[in-house]
Amino acid sequence: MFRKGMSLIEVMVALVILGIVTMIFFQTTRYSGSNQGKTRTWTMEATVIEKTIEGLRSDYSMTQLQSLSKSWIDSSQGGAKVAVVVKGSPAPSSVASGFPVDMLAQVQVWASRVAGGDTLTVSAILWVN
Numbered sequence: 001m002f003r004k005g006m007s008l009i010e011v012m013v014a015l016v017i018l019g020i021v022t023m024i025f026f027q028t029t030r031y032s033g034s035n036q037g038k039t040r041t042w043t044m045e046a047t048v049i050e051k052t053i054e055g056l057r058s059d060y061s062m063t064q065l066q067s068l069s070k071s072w073i074d075s076s077q078g079g080a081k082v083a084v085v086v087k088g089s090p091a092p093s094s095v096a097s098g099f100p101v102d103m104l105a106q107v108q109v110w111a112s113r114v115a116g117g118d119t120l121t122v123s124a125i126l127w128v129n
Contacts, residue, residue: 045111045120048074048082052109053124056086062128065105066090073114081114091125103127 006014052074056065068088075081091104105126112119 042118042120044077044080045082045113045118047077048084048111049109049120049122051076052084052086052111053107053122053126056088056107057126057128060128062103062105064088065107065126065128068105068107074111082111083114085110095125099127 056068060068065088068086071083071085073081074084086107086109088105088107091101091106093101095104095106105128106123107126108121108123110119110121
């Protein structure tokens with residue numbers, strides 16, 4: 001004799017598996033949503049740092065870059081305020097392979113939202129002729 005349908009145990013096992021899969025889905029969605037917000041913050045800070053480094057390369061001489069210490073508030077990113085700190089120093093001799101050390105500057109740029117959040121830091125070696 002053949003049965004039609006499922007037993008109570010089969011239905012309960014299927015519901016447990018469905019519950020586990022649903023729980024995993026919601027945990028993953030919540031985790032990716034929180035990381036997406038951080039990525040947006042870092043994108044804004046990265047844009048400010050990129051603009052800052054390009055400005056440093058075009059507006060300063062090498063000797064000015066090697067002794068630079070400056071900070072300001074940038075509000076060019078849709079009204080959001082980003083605190084920017086720039087510190088310059090001569091490039092370490094270990095980095096200057098093939099270049100005279102006095103022609104390179106090591107520049108560190110920190111950017112963080114004034115309203116709070118993570119700080120993005122970039123260290124770059126610049127050559128300005």
